[in-house]
Amino acid sequence: MGPTPYQYLPLWAKIAIERLDRDAEMRSESMLDEVLDSYAMTYGEAVDAQTRDSARHICRRRFIGSYTEPPRPEPVPPGTLRLVRLSREGALCPGDLVATQRLGECEVTRIHSPHSIEVRDPSTGRHYLISGVDFGPDARVTETAVPPRAA
Structure with a gap:
């Protein structure tokens, strides 16, 4: 009903x-x-x-846009990337939150190409490179060195 x-x-x-x-x-x-x-x-x-x-x-x-609901955790199917929070609608950029089955929720730190992004796991601080055509089942996740901070 x-x-x-x-x-x-x-x-x-x-x-x-x-x-x-x-x-x-x-x-x-x-x-x-x-x-x-x-x-x-x-x-x-x-x-x-x-x-x-x-x-x-x-x-x-x-109240579209002004009515807030508590976030509902959604399962992430293997090999997919789920958008959790975008700073700007329609564009993935550093600071956005994404989720994967293997890493959970991560913060986007750098976008290398349309098929490759770098994320940081907030619980460990480790950086990972997620790459693959359309982030489908063949997507690869590899740990990367933490980029040096600018002085």
Whole structure:
């Protein structure tokens, strides 16, 4: 069953969504849950899973770019590179976060070519060169020497 349309939500759920609409600084999934619980309690009701999911769905669509959700860990299939966080939309650049099955989340430190990037594992500080055509199943991961720091 899909999300309940806004017009069919209980009044207290509509008020919770409108509250987030009024105050952009409050727009987060945790704040929505808190407001839903509070308003439902005021009306002597409990928030059911369908109403909560529907309100979240509406907020994701209504507040594009300003509604934050907690990150959901996703498995990374072997031989693929998953983008975790981009500084600039549509372009991979140093400082972005990527994930691989073998290394986990890493920070991009240098882009050598369209088929080769250097990443740093934040837990160990080691640098790795990830290369291969389209980063597919034939991608190679090799440890590299840490580049010298500029004085």
